[in-house]
Amino acid sequence: MRYSQSLIPTLKETPAEAVVASHRLLLRGGYIRKLTAGIYSYLPLGLAAVRKVEQIVREEMNRAGAQELLLPMVQPADLWHETGRYQKYGPELLRFRDRHDRESCLGPTHEEVITDLARREIRSYRDMGKNLYQIQTKFRDEIRPRFGLMRGREFIMKDAYSFDVDDEQSENCYQLMFDAYKRIFTRCGLDFRPVEADSGTIGGSFSHEFMVLADTGEDTLVICSSCKYAANMEKAAVKAPAADDAPLLDLEKVETPGKRKVAAVCDFLDIDPSELVKTLVFLADGEPVAVLVRGDREVEEVKLKNQIGAVEVEMADDKQVYDATGVPTGYLGPVGIKVKLLVDSEVAAMKNFTVGGNEKNYHMKNVNIGRDFEGTTVADLRQITKDDPCPECGAPITLREGIEVGHIFKLGTGYSEAMEAYYKDRDGEEKPMVMGCYGIGVSRVVAAAIEQNHDENGIIFPMPLAPVQVILLNLGINDAEISKVAESLYAELQEKGVEVLLDDRDERPGFKFKDADLLGIPLRVTVGKRLTKDGVVELRQRKDGSTEELTPEQLSDRVLALIDSAMKAAQ
Numbered sequence: 001m002r003y004s005q006s007l008i009p010t011l012k013e014t015p016a017e018a019v020v021a022s023h024r025l026l027l028r029g030g031y032i033r034k035l036t037a038g039i040y041s042y043l044p045l046g047l048a049a050v051r052k053v054e055q056i057v058r059e060e061m062n063r064a065g066a067q068e069l070l071l072p073m074v075q076p077a078d079l080w081h082e083t084g085r086y087q088k089y090g091p092e093l094l095r096f097r098d099r100h101d102r103e104s105c106l107g108p109t110h111e112e113v114i115t116d117l118a119r120r121e122i123r124s125y126r127d128m129g130k131n132l133y134q135i136q137t138k139f140r141d142e143i144r145p146r147f148g149l150m151r152g153r154e155f156i157m158k159d160a161y162s163f164d165v166d167d168e169q170s171e172n173c174y175q176l177m178f179d180a181y182k183r184i185f186t187r188c189g190l191d192f193r194p195v196e197a198d199s200g201t202i203g204g205s206f207s208h209e210f211m212v213l214a215d216t217g218e219d220t221l222v223i224c225s226s227c228k229y230a231a232n233m234e235k236a237a238v239k240a241p242a243a244d245d246a247p248l249l250d251l252e253k254v255e256t257p258g259k260r261k262v263a264a265v266c267d268f269l270d271i272d273p274s275e276l277v278k279t280l281v282f283l284a285d286g287e288p289v290a291v292l293v294r295g296d297r298e299v300e301e302v303k304l305k306n307q308i309g310a311v312e313v314e315m316a317d318d319k320q321v322y323d324a325t326g327v328p329t330g331y332l333g334p335v336g337i338k339v340k341l342l343v344d345s346e347v348a349a350m351k352n353f354t355v356g357g358n359e360k361n362y363h364m365k366n367v368n369i370g371r372d373f374e375g376t377t378v379a380d381l382r383q384i385t386k387d388d389p390c391p392e393c394g395a396p397i398t399l400r401e402g403i404e405v406g407h408i409f410k411l412g413t414g415y416s417e418a419m420e421a422y423y424k425d426r427d428g429e430e431k432p433m434v435m436g437c438y439g440i441g442v443s444r445v446v447a448a449a450i451e452q453n454h455d456e457n458g459i460i461f462p463m464p465l466a467p468v469q470v471i472l473l474n475l476g477i478n479d480a481e482i483s484k485v486a487e488s489l490y491a492e493l494q495e496k497g498v499e500v501l502l503d504d505r506d507e508r509p510g511f512k513f514k515d516a517d518l519l520g521i522p523l524r525v526t527v528g529k530r531l532t533k534d535g536v537v538e539l540r541q542r543k544d545g546s547t548e549e550l551t552p553e554q555l556s557d558r559v560l561a562l563i564d565s566a567m568k569a570a571q
């Protein structure tokens, strides 16, 4: 590829809207351009990086026995009505009508379409055991698309769906996908962790996320320092403490004028936040519910959502709290509360704690569950903290930031039963197909790779994902000898199977060096004045900045050796 013929519009300035590294550098490097909110064009180098991910994904999916197909993007609403998701999916599903007034949607995922295909085409247990995948553009109408390719509205995804005769066969397939995913992200040259995850809106009984570790992750991961436990924070279980066996003290109502926040109340009453219990109100699908957690804890909304089986959970605002309870914010407590109450298991083990007095300017001390109010629903509802022990082995944990790039689910028979996708078993009996689904955010992998691998000068692509392996700088466009050697090295490297971008622009050396760093191509070859003076060219590694001088004759073997060792390191 010649720079002069390609479209690589690098930018000196950082576009104002780009706050994370991958977004900033993909724009600055001329890899992508924004068309409209959350929708990007992939320019030649951006597409080349995406294709690298796709190739690895294809090879490993095929190796694991999956078959590639391609499903339509436009999906009839009827299918989504069958699973109830046309309503349930929420505003991220882009719904529209065609010219015949038929309701349709733009596919954010393909469970309905593939299940429809399976129920039509698969009848017998002999045809089961299928895993079908596609690599395709998806659309999710995110309310706040941001971070470039990290959270766009349109994105490229690999999604696979498996159809098996029973749980055992389905779990075998899940394990095959788990192993394939580990190989895929290893081959991408990424530092990642598979973690236990929440199944979210797709549903199902268990799932894992594959997380790329980075400083700017959207998710927090809980990683055990001792055993193999790793989980998404929203899923990480918190061990319930042993019950406090202190004797119950007399309930006391105390005046706390103007003290609404945990810190202010604790200061005023001279207690620790761990002795206070917050009563927080959420709207679960519009219905108010109150949750009790210790003063120094946070409610994990995903755990709450799963506990009560709600689709959406959001914190109520001051007015909604007052409308539901008749109590002004800051003074709400569980004693005599009018809404459904859930108690975090840590609170259930506490004695003689302080809560809001359900009256402006009052709190209550020495409150106890059972005596002063009923704690009917007790569950793990709070966010884990770095000071909590590993839920599996009790060892200390660490929290790391991560970016989700893959997610595998065992779906069970939810979709097949809703859509009547049955097969005939050996005895001629109709059975629902047992399903799994397995996604990889292909375009997101490119962004995550950059979040993990960059410096102040630009991207540092891992060799397997780099759009090209070598950038060859001709620093003497108007010098016949330099240009001749640059051209012959360009031809020789390509002949040997190396992917090369030849910078043949008539620009200053400093300008070309800056662009080369920004683009993040792993190897940079410079043909310049040192050639005419000493007969050498320079080879530099983007990763560590190390340089070596070689004769033009030595260059290609050395380049091949470096590419080979970088690719082997990601095996």
Ligand SMILES: [Zn+2]
Pocket: 224, 225, 226, 227, 228, 229, 390, 391, 392, 393, 394, 395
């Ligand atoms: Zn552990």
